[in-house]
Amino acid sequence: xxxxxxxxxxxxxxxxxxxxxxxxxxxxxxxxxxxxxxxxxxxxxxxxxxxxxxxxxxxxxxxxxxxxxxxxxx
Numbered sequence: 001x002x003x004x005x006x007x008x009x010x011x012x013x014x015x016x017x018x019x020x021x022x023x024x025x026x027x028x029x030x031x032x033x034x035x036x037x038x039x040x041x042x043x044x045x046x047x048x049x050x051x052x053x054x055x056x057x058x059x060x061x062x063x064x065x066x067x068x069x070x071x072x073x074x
Contacts, residue, residue: 006062006063006064007058007062007063007064008038008063008064008065009023009034009037009038009052009056009063010038012056012058012062012063013034013038013056016056020034020035020038021034023052023055023056026055027048027051027052027055028048028051029044029048029051033048040065043065049063
């Protein structure tokens with residue numbers, strides 16, 4: 001399910017009906033790491049981003065971090 005619309009990690013995850021724990025499992029990170037990405041506390045490392053994008057079946061460029069940070073600040 002490839003998409004060209006720029007979306008946050010949370011939007012991509014929720015579009016698939018996955019919990020943070022599900023994305024974490026599929027990406028090889030902890031659920032708290034996914035929580036921190038979505039909260040805008042930090043961005044994934046390149047190696048993590050590659051795994052997240054593969055799990056979500058999107059390109060790495062399709063993930064919007066600026067939106068994550070704006071939502072966390074709002």
